[in-house]
Amino acid sequence: MNPLSQTEGTVRAPRRALIVLAAVSVTARVTFSAAVDVQTAGNAAWLQALLFPLACAPGLSAFFYLTGRPVPRPAQSAVCVLFFILFVSEFSSWLYAAAECAAYTTFSDLPLLALLLPALAIAAYISSLGGDALGGLGQVTLAVVPWLFLLATVWQIRDMRPVYLTPILGGGLHAILRGAFLCAGAGLSLPAGLWILWGAGKEEIPVGERRRAACTSPLLCALAAAGSLAILGMLAPNYTGSPRTPTRAMEQLLMGGGASTSVQFPLMLLWYSLLLLGCVFSCSSAAQSLNVLVPRLSLRACSWLSALPCLALIPVWMRLGNARETMLAWRWPLFTGGLILSAFGVWIRERRNARRAR
Amino acid sequence: MAEEMDMRTPVSADLQVNRALLKRIFRLPRNGDCKLCLFRAAGRGALLCYLDGMCDAARIDEDILRPAKLPLAFSENADAASVARDAFALCDCETTGEMRAAVSAVLLGKCAVFIDGCEEAVLADCRKPEKRAVGRTVSENVVIGPQEGFTESLRTNLTLLRRIVRSERLVSETFDVGTELPTAFSLVYLDGRADEAVLSEVRRRMKNVDAPFVPGTGFLQQLIEDHPRALFAQMLQTERPDRASACLAEGRVAILGEGSPYALIAPITLFHLLHAPDDRFLRAQYGTFLRLVRFLGIVISLYLPAVYTAISLYHTHILPTSLFTSIAEARARVPFPVIVEVLIMEISFLLINEAGTRIPSQIGPALGIVGALILGQAAVSASIISPIMIIIVALTGLGNYAIPDYGLGVAVQMLRFGMLLCGAVWGLYGVVLFTMALMASLCGMRSFGETYLSPAAPSSRHMELLLRRPMQERKDEAR
Numbered sequence: 016m017n018p019l020s021q022t023e024g025t026v027r028a029p030r031r032a033l034i035v036l037a038a039v040s041v042t043a044r045v046t047f048s049a050a051v052d053v054q055t056a057g058n059a060a061w062l063q064a065l066l067f068p069l070a071c072a073p074g075l076s077a078f079f080y081l082t083g084r085p086v087p088r089p090a091q092s093a094v095c096v097l098f099f100i101l102f103v104s105e106f107s108s109w110l111y112a113a114a115e116c117a118a119y120t121t122f123s124d125l126p127l128l129a130l131l132l133p134a135l136a137i138a139a140y141i142s143s144l145g146g147d148a149l150g151g152l153g154q155v156t157l158a159v160v161p162w163l164f165l166l167a168t169v170w171q172i173r174d175m176r177p178v179y180l181t182p183i184l185g186g187g188l189h190a191i192l193r194g195a196f197l198c199a200g201a202g203l204s205l206p207a208g209l210w211i212l213w214g215a216g217k218e219e220i221p222v223g224e225r226r227r228a229a230c231t232s233p234l235l236c237a238l239a240a241a242g243s244l245a246i247l248g249m250l251a252p253n254y255t256g257s258p259r260t261p262t263r264a265m266e267q268l269l270m271g272g273g274a275s276t277s278v279q280f281p282l283m284l285l286w287y288s289l290l291l292l293g294c295v296f297s298c299s300s301a302a303q304s305l306n307v308l309v310p311r312l313s314l315r316a317c318s319w320l321s322a323l324p325c326l327a328l329i330p331v332w333m334r335l336g337n338a339r340e341t342m343l344a345w346r347w348p349l350f351t352g353g354l355i356l357s358a359f360g361v362w363i364r365e366r367r368n369a370r371r372a373r
Numbered sequence: 374m375a376e377e378m379d380m381r382t383p384v385s386a387d388l389q390v391n392r393a394l395l396k397r398i399f400r401l402p403r404n405g406d407c408k409l410c411l412f413r414a415a416g417r418g419a420l421l422c423y424l425d426g427m428c429d430a431a432r433i434d435e436d437i438l439r440p441a442k443l444p445l446a447f448s449e450n451a452d453a454a455s456v457a458r459d460a461f462a463l464c465d466c467e468t469t470g471e472m473r474a475a476v477s478a479v480l481l482g483k484c485a486v487f488i489d490g491c492e493e494a495v496l497a498d499c500r501k502p503e504k505r506a507v508g509r510t511v512s513e514n515v516v517i518g519p520q521e522g523f524t525e526s527l528r529t530n531l532t533l534l535r536r537i538v539r540s541e542r543l544v545s546e547t548f549d550v551g552t553e554l555p556t557a558f559s560l561v562y563l564d565g566r567a568d569e570a571v572l573s574e575v576r577r578r579m580k581n582v583d584a585p586f587v588p589g590t591g592f593l594q595q596l597i598e599d600h601p602r603a604l605f606a607q608m609l610q611t612e613r614p615d616r617a618s619a620c621l622a623e624g625r626v627a628i629l630g631e632g633s634p635y636a637l638i639a640p641i642t643l644f645h646l647l648h649a650p651d652d653r654f655l656r657a658q659y660g661t662f663l664r665l666v667r668f669l670g671i672v673i674s675l676y677l678p679a680v681y682t683a684i685s686l687y688h689t690h691i692l693p694t695s696l697f698t699s700i701a702e703a704r705a706r707v708p709f710p711v712i713v714e715v716l717i718m719e720i721s722f723l724l725i726n727e728a729g730t731r732i733p734s735q736i737g738p739a740l741g742i743v744g745a746l747i748l749g750q751a752a753v754s755a756s757i758i759s760p761i762m763i764i765i766v767a768l769t770g771l772g773n774y775a776i777p778d779y780g781l782g783v784a785v786q787m788l789r790f791g792m793l794l795c796g797a798v799w800g801l802y803g804v805v806l807f808t809m810a811l812m813a814s815l816c817g818m819r820s821f822g823e824t825y826l827s828p829a830a831p832s833s834r835h836m837e838l839l840l841r842r843p844m845q846e847r848k849d850e851a852r
Contacts, residue, residue: 032831117802121687133799137810144817151816151830152809158829279691280801287805295809 030224032150033212037205038232039157040296043289044201045240047112050247052343053194058248059185063194064240068233070199070347071206077354078206079229081361086216090360095215095304097353098207101346102301103321105204107328109297110134113290120283131329134294139322142299143315146212149299156292163285168246170278175249198240200346205232207350208300215307216361298322380473388418388489391472395422398476407479414441414460415448418489422475427482429501436462437484437497453493456486465498481557504529510612512779515651522612527557527631533614534561534629534636538621542566546576550593553585558593561617561636562626571640571821575626589633599819604784607820609638609645616650640823643815644838646778647671652841660841668839670775674785677769678715679796679804685711687800699761706756712797714758718766719793721748723786726770 045067049060056063068075086094114130141148184191209228213220301321306314379398385391392409399407399422410421419441423433441460451459457466469475475485475494482500507529510522523530531545542564549555560575578597587593590610598607611617617627617636628637638645647667652660685704689697707714725744732740752758769789776782788811795803818825828838 029831113802117799121800121802130799130802133803133806137806140810141813144813147819147824148813148817151824151826152813154830155812155816155826279688283688283691283801284805287802288809291805291809295813 029150030213030220031227032154033146033209034224034228034232035157036149036153036292036296037209037212037228038236039153039160039289040293041202041205041233042236042239042243043286044109044204044293045198045236046243047290048198048201048343049194049240049244051112053197055186055190056194057185057190058180059183059191060194061180061241061244061248062183062185062191063198064244065237066191066195067198067202067240068237070196071202071233071351074199074203074351074354075206075229075233077351077358078210079225080358081210081216081354082213082220082225082228083222084216084219084361084365086357086361087364090357090364091215091217092308094353094357095211095307097349098211099301099304099308099321101349101353102204102208102211102297102304103324104328105201105346106138106294106297106301106321107325108332109290109293110138110325111329111332113287113294116286116290120279127329127333131326134291135322135325137291138294138298139302139318141295142302142318142321145314149212149295152292152295156288160285160288163281163288164243167278167281167285170281171250175246177249179249180245196347197343200343200350202233202236203347203350203354204297204300205236206354208296210354211300211303211307215304216357380476382472384470384472384475384487384492384494386490386492388420388487391487391494392420394472395420395476398472399479412438412442414456414488415443415451420487421484422479422487423484423499424479424482427502428484428499432463432499432501433484436499437486441486450490453488453491453495456488456491457495457497461486461495461497463497463499467496468493469496470494502526507533513611513613513616513650513777515649515654518651518654519613519615521614523614523617523629523634523636525632525634527559527629530614530629530634530636531559531561534618534621534627537614537618538563543621548576548579550579550582551585551587552583556587556589557631558587558590559629560626561621561629563621563624566622566624567626568624568822571823572626574821575628575639579628587630590628590630590635590637591633593628593630594637599821603814603818604787605643605815605818605825606646606778606780606784607639607641607818607825609641609778610635610780611638611650612636613650619653620645640819640821642820642823642827643825644828646781647776647839649777657841657843661839664839664841667775667777670772671785672772674769674772674776675789675792676804677765677772678719678789679792679807680801681765682711682715682793683796683800683804686797700759703759703761707759708756712793714762715765715793717752718748718758718762719769719790722766722770 045064049056049063053060053063110131111127113134114127117130118125118127141152206229210216298318298321302314302317305317305321306312309317312320376398379394382394385394388411392411395401395407395409401407401409406425408421408423408425412419412421421433421437440462441456443460448455453468457468469478470493475487475496478496479485482502484497484499486495486497488495504526505524507521507524509520513522521533523533535543540563544562544564546560548558548560550558558579560572560579562572575597579593582593582596584592584596587596594606594608594610595601600607609620611620612635614636617638620638621627625638625640628639630637648664649667652664655663684692685700692700704711709717725740725748729737729740749763753760753763773782773785776785792804792807795807797803799806812826816824816826816830824831
């Protein structure tokens with residue numbers, strides 16, 4: 016940065032741009048969770064994605080309430096500690112998913128660390144660039160991803176069979192609802208991340224933007240994720256093993272089932288981009304929560320400090336393997352609990368202040 | 374130190390004191406350029422000081438010496454201002470009581486006239502510096518549109534702009550930049566149209582430049598742009614007055630410098646570097662099509678070698694069988710891995726490119742023969758490279774030449790190597806990683822407050838990205 020420049024330092028991005036970043040990464044996360052991590056619903060995975068905003072409703076209401084008023088420092092710090100832990104675990108799971116995808120498509124012999132480290136470094140670097148870079152990256156990705164998906168869809172359209180989506184309820188209503196709650200664990204990172212990236216309750220946010228973040232974005236994410244899952248579900252698998260394994264799910268996601276191998280090019284670009292964008296979103300949310308807790312640390316230091324604990328968590332993911340579903344189950348109560356408790360704390364404080372004023 | 378003391382001295386009423394001072398300042402008689410002429414005007418002694426070649430000798434004779442020598446040119450007690458008004462036949466005359474100002478004016482090409490008994494000097498504008506005529510542009514050629522370009526004369530360049538932008542709101546502020554050897558720069562903008570915050574920021578940065586000598590706009594750009602370490606320029610250098618005028622009409626500011634045939638435009642976005650000057654002179658449909666072709670050129674130039682390397686090293690399964698077989702057959706006799714093959718060809722191409730820029734025009738065809746025969750045919754015959762690699766590098770080079778801005782072309786060449794290495798190490802995963810880092814750093818950049826990837830990020834409907842809107846929809850541009 017030129018010393019003559021006055022634009023030095025962290026520039027806060029337009030809130031709209033950050034909504035886009037959060038929405039794109041959450042859509043990818045929900046799609047990935049429904050397709051690979053949670054396979055109980057079978058061909059009704061798209062219904063899980065469609066229903067996840069319902070499971071997010073309590074957390075989203077708390078988010079809508081919280082962003083409408085300044086949050087006192089103790090509540091802010093408590094929630095930031097919780098969210099820092101959650102986002103670091105989220106970041107490590109994204110990293111693991113990205114590296115797993117790369118390993119699955121290409122580098123089966125390469126140590127996973129060689130694939131994890133560059134993604135970790137890039138995510139921390141992008142996070143350290145600040146709001147403009149984050150928001151801009153979200154918008155650029157949003158401009159590219161639909162075209163890649165459209166290309167892959169048109170390429171495979173002759174191989175799609177709507178009949179594969181039947182029976183509609185797939186693995187049963189119970190499985191769908193359970194999957195929707197698990198997806199909501201991933202989906203709740205949208206309000207939680209946005210609350211942190213918007214300054215963790217330091218200022219009041221206009222109603223329009225709160226509404227867009229709390230209502231419109233999750234619905235759009237649900238529609239986009241459900242649409243993608245339905246399209247993927249219509250593809251005929253060419254995998255001969257068990258239909259309910261992560262490997263088969265990954266095959267469906269990355270290689271378009273039994274379609275021509277050429278389609279793998281846009282699909283690989285699509286999934287690598289989305290998974291890495293998710294890494295960036297969760298890393299920057301973790302870095303911002305650390306920055307709120309320790310304001311003296313620069314954003315750059317916070318970004319790298321948030322990236323380091325991920326390395327320790329990766330072996331946990333590797334050991335858990337398909338049991339990531341269990342970890343996913345914990346996210347919903349923790350995110351929802353964090354948002355609701357802080358909203359409750361703010362409500363009590365406001366009531367007490369109002370009584371005193373009377 | 375002594376020179377500084379001399380410069381601070383006020384103009385003396387004693388002609389001999391002024392003469393001695395000027396002799397010291399201009400190192401006379403060692404310095405042959407500076408002329409000091411003593412003459413008598415209306416019965417009083419006078420001293421004329423100017424730099425040979427910077428002034429029009431005929432105008433000095435006709436407009437200063439001849440009228441001043443008339444017996445009743447000015448009264449016996451007249452001050453410098455009265456002399457300038459009554460005696461000289463020049464409209465551009467001013468007075469100064471400071472020796473520093475008088476010396477600066479002489480260095481700019483003006484004449485300084487010191488009159489016995491006056492504590493001020495008259496600065497008369499008789500400038501006629503040598504300069505080349507307005508010619509065709511060198512680096513921004515167009516098929517349809519004006520052909521004239523800026524010259525090295527600041528005055529001529531301002532005239533070229535004023536001829537196109539006929540508005541009383543066109544303002545030109547002059548700055549001397551450089552702590553030891555100042556160079557004249559003009560900040561040009563349309564008052565009321567240019568953003569006041571941008572203007573004050575540009576003024577502040579130009580005033581605070583702490584460099585001894587800033588000989589041109591290229592130097593100034595490096596000193597005042599936001600991110601000097603970034604690969605992409607954050608100011609546009611154009612040698613076309615029509616392009617600079619269009620930017621002024623959009624509310625941007627232009628900086629012109631003495632000795633530089635370019636205007637610096639700020640603030641800009643990446644898309645200004647992608648747009649060619651003749652886009653606006655063509656119909657919207659043609660302009661849009663050509664922009665898309667250029668964009669494709671950039672994508673090919675940046676990605677093709679990296680994607681080829683990544684696919685042929687790691688993702689062969691995504692190639693159709695016939696293409697895979699033909700690549701494998703072509704590479705069967707090549708002893709190097711793909712990455713080495715690509716690097717050999719890329720470096721050879723860069724060398725030919727750079728040599729072609731520096732080579733005298735008489736031996737230019739020889740370079741074409743060397744490039745085509747030795748690096749193309751001979752390398753394939755010797756099985757050092759595969760024929761498909763020639764196609765890859767040729768397409769990459771063509772894509773690079775489609776980039777309208779020279780600096781952007783060089784940046785893309787540099788980035789191509791980074792992309793290539795990432796593709797070679799991590800395949801398409803590495804290409805995506807590098808792209809994300811590149812995109813994020815571009816999104817995080819600013820040019821005088823404007824985000825660099827605007828209107829893509831943050832998105833805006835008010836500016837052009839790749840598609841050119843018809844002129845009827847652009848009426849708001851020049852209010």
